[in-house]
Amino acid sequence: MFKLNTQHLFQISSEHGISKKEFESKANLIKPYLQKIHAQKQGFYSVIDDKNVVKSINDFAKNLKGQFDDIVVLGIGGSALGTICLQQSLKNLFENCHSCESRNLKSSNSKIPASAGMTEKEKNPNLHIIDNIDPELISELDQILDYKKTLFIVVTKSGSTPETLAQYFYFRQKCDNQKLNPKKHFVFITDPKLGLLRKIANEEKIPIFDVPENVGGRFSVLTAVGLLPAKLIGINIEKLLKGAQKMRDLFLSENFAKNLSFQIATIQYLLSKKQKTITVMMPYAQKLIKFSDWYRQLLAESIGKAQDNNGKTINVGLTPINSLGVTDQHSQSQLYMEGPNDKFFIFIKVLNHGQKIPIPYAPELEYLKNVDFQKLLHTEMQGAMQALTKNNRPNILIEINKIEEENLGELFMLFEGSIAFLGEFFNINAFDQPGVELSKILTKKLLGQKSSNRLSLRYSLL
Known part of the structure; x- marks a missing residue:
């Protein structure tokens, strides 16, 4: 179940919101915008059909099963944010707190390690994503790794990103000092033809996967960039791609009611004309906060541009803010309710958070009698949305049934598609930086x- 709910949007005054008539008046732009998007030959919506990539990843993962306790992804920006989101969203939030032997929880609600009775080859390793060059981050990771049981995935679209290369050469030296075979402890994900990583891989026969030439880094989560580490920690990448394909088909639809990506882009564009140039994404789900991080780069780099496609200086952009419900009701909502009315809010609701956890009864909290944590979470979100609406702050709601691979694949493609349409609305190149x-x-x-x-x-x- 995947739903876009705009009911609060049309309750806002005309000064700060948009009418349903304004919203639907842009429907005639879907066809010409899709034609322009096709003409750019961007690969983010077609790469998800590449079965050869999936097979290569599955074969690679099968051969490595049980060999490593830790996997380290070295990358930055689009080479890391999608993978961080995949791990945070689809694995147990505290998985890396467990040893390799006691991990693989049956679900985020289970207290029984699923690894009980499992062979070594069935266990998933820890995943560490190093997306910065802070010396403390590097040194503290160094302190916990057993290099003999560690695989490094080095990710850079260009093959020449300085920060990633610095990380690589540091950890490569560590492995060399222990006389470890780089062909067994490193895998590269980079440009199909060019860059230093490609050169090293060719010379040293290090395993390598491609980032398609027509897929930019911030759009690459559904390529080997995200799929390989996801597979290695037990995420079902076929279901992830299935969800993306479902949303892609809607993205390519000329039917306004079906094309949710176009609807979101339309809302953001129309609201930008009413000085709503800040987009706040606020999932009411701990597991989706890193999705907001991923979207932050996608929106900022894609839409923040100095010139339009005609060379005219416009200095356009939408500023992304990531927020978490209910946490940030207690840190940001004062600003949202009474500060400048320059924001548009995207709420994300998960209908089923798994096992319902009842709140113990206490006479002092009579209003929480027979309430569980999920109901409290949903009710607080409803209250926040209603309060924003009463204060003429435009907001929409995305509802998903639960956090799983298929729904996350849909979310990735929903917002990648919306960015492509936003580029057309603003007449800018949404795919460069x-x-x-x-x-x-x-x-x-x-x-x-x-x-x-x-x-x-x-x-x-x-």
Whole structure:
């Protein structure tokens, strides 16, 4: 079950909201916008049909089963955020707190380790995603790893991302010092043809997977970038892709009522014309907070642009804020309710959080009698939405039945598709990020590297 609920949106005054008539008036743009998107030949919505990639990943994972206690992903930005989301959303939140022998919980609600009676080859390793170059992050990971039982997945779209290469050479040296075979302890995910990682892989026969040339880093979660580490920790990647395919079919539909990606883009574009240039994504689910992190990069890098497709300076953009219910009702809602009315809110509700946990009865909390944690969570979200609506703060609700692979695949594709449509609404290129290049050039200059050696724009995608 997957539903987009816009009922609160149309209850907002015309000054701050949009009418159903305004909303539906953009339906005639779906066809021409889809034609323009097709013409760009972006691969984010077609790569999910590549069965060869799935087979290669499954074969690779099968051969590695039981060999490693820890998997370390080295990457940054789009090379890491999707994988972080997959782990947080689909695995037990405290999985890395357990030893390899006592992990593999049957579900997030089970107290019994599913690894009981399992062979070594059936156990899933810890997954650590290192998406920064903070020395403490690097050194503290170093302290806990047994390198003989560790696999490193090095991810960079360009094959030349400085931060990722720095991480790689550090951990490569650690493995070399222990005389470990790099072909057994490293796997690369990078550009099909170019970049330093490709060169190293070819020379040293290190296993390698491709990031398709027509898929940018922030759109790459449903390629080997996200699928390989997901598979290695026991996530069903076939179901993930099945959900993405279902939403992709809706994304390609010219039917306004079916095309949820177009609907979301329409809402954001129309509200931007009413000074709602901040998008707050607020899932009422602990497991989905990293989905908001992933979306933050997707929206910021895709829509924040200086020029439109005609070369006109427009300095357009939508600022993403990630928020978590109910946590941030106690840290941000004061601003949301009474601060500047410049925000649009996307709530995400999970109808079934698994086992219902009753709240013990206490006379002092009579109003919580016969209430469980899920009902309290849902009720607080309902109250927050109603309060925002009464304060003329536009908001919508996305409802999913439960957090599982198929629904998460739908969510990924829903928002990737919405970004493609937003690019057309604003008449910008939603698939590049020229604004990040200058800081890279200056960083290299400060480190003594001549700017003439900088990466090309095409290969600066993170």
